[in-house]
Amino acid sequence: MSQQTRSTEERLVSLLLTLRNTSAGLSAEELVAGVPGYASSGPATNPDSARRKFERDKDTLRELGIEVTTTGRPEEPRYRIDEEDYALPALHLSAEQAACLSLAASAWRGGDLPATAKRALTKLRAVSEGPTGSSSTGLPALTADLSGDEIPEALVAAVDERRLVTFDYVSARSGSTRARTVEPHHLRLADGAWYLDAVEPSAVHDTNSTRGSEEPEGTAVRLLTFRLARIAGQVIVHGHPGAFTRLPASTPPRRRALLAVLPGRALGLRLAGAHLDPEPDPQTDLPAHLKGRDLISVEYEDPFSFAGTVAALGDSAVVLAPSSLREAVLAHLRGAAALTTSEGN
Structure with a gap:
């Protein structure tokens, strides 16, 4: 300004x-x-x-x-x-409207949002609807990096110039870290996180990539997906500009989860999904121990990240389908339990 x-x-x-x-x-x-x-x-x-x-x-x-x-x-x-x-008339915001305001505010990085705007956002959240019996502090923390601050500048330049990059990447499956050398083709924002679509020069399938076995079989050259938050250390750019031909951007497959959620909980998932009525469809009948919960359907892209999101809700959200997501959530919970046990010792 x-x-x-x-x-x-x-x-x-x-x-x-x-x-x-x-x-x-x-x-x-x-x-x-x-x-x-x-x-x-x-x-x-x-x-x-x-x-x-x-x-x-x-x-x-x-x-x-x-x-x-x-x-x-x-x-x-x-x-x-x-x-x-x-003076404005009495203002009342629904939880959805307040969440949208929070998301819009997250597009401004913390240091750029004026103090007066921060106070205004706080007041707006104070008059918004919250789940029954709770305060507006139950609103989701929407902190999507819309401005792309978490993208390394070297990576942006490499994508633009079509140059190879090398970085250390933490596997979502094993937790191990190893160096990856790839052709960076596209950067994109999905589900509040930044991803790199890239190709390994050798085009050899690697089980440590984010997609792993979910990539189509028999494909000679395919885009692998790396979540930028799992890149450790610096991104090293090397080679000459124009080192590869950029593949056209593709829409990653999205999956659909069926969740049983406690009333008034998991507002972020409710905003992202659709509420279902179990009555018309006998196949969606909830088990007896889940009666009284709301049934919602949510689309997701990154199975590992989404499993972490659901696991963080504890018993507030139970995965009914798919079974692969349910197992991933259980793996997160078992890992957290193991950490808690080791810290207690």
Whole structure:
């Protein structure tokens, strides 16, 4: 934001506050003299220029829907803003609307979001709906890296220039780390995380890749998917520009999970999925020990990451299908239990 733009915004806010805090109204001369941004800063300041600036700002406030009331004699008008014309009606947001606001706010990185905007977001969340018996703190933490801050600059350049890269990658299956050398073809955002679609120069199938055995059999050259959050250390770029021909971007397969969720829990999954009615379809009848839960259907792309998301909910969400996802969630929970046991010893 330029200094000139910032000064204009600050001047408008100062004018707005001044007009709201006068009951008798203020003349144009009083406003020009008293509001920061209008007052003469030296003998070279043109009073007519300051007056024209005030007239433009007054019109801007009216364009924003803020009624500036004029009182007094026509030749000596006085200006003020009546509170009833300015105050908004009582505001009430649904949980979904508040979550959307949180997601929009996450597009601004923490240091760029002004303090006033942060306070406004906090107030909006305070008037939003929460699950029954809980507060708005139950809203999901939507922190998608929409601006791409987690993407290494070297990787962005390598994708653009079509150069090979080498990085250490942590396997989602085994947890082991080893160096990978790939042709970086595409960067994309999915389910709140950044991924690299790449090809190994040797085109040899590797069971440590993110997709592993889920890649189609018999494919000579295929895109492997790497989650950027699992890249450890620096990305090293080498080779000459134009080292490979970029494959067309493809839409990764998405899977559908069937979950039984406790009422008022797992709001993030509810927002991402669809609520199902088990009554019309006998096949979706819930087991006796899950009666009273809500049945939701959610699409996901990365099985390992989604399993971690469900596992983090504990007994609030139970996977009914597919069985591979249920086993992955159990593996997460067993791993967490093992860590807890070892720490206790």
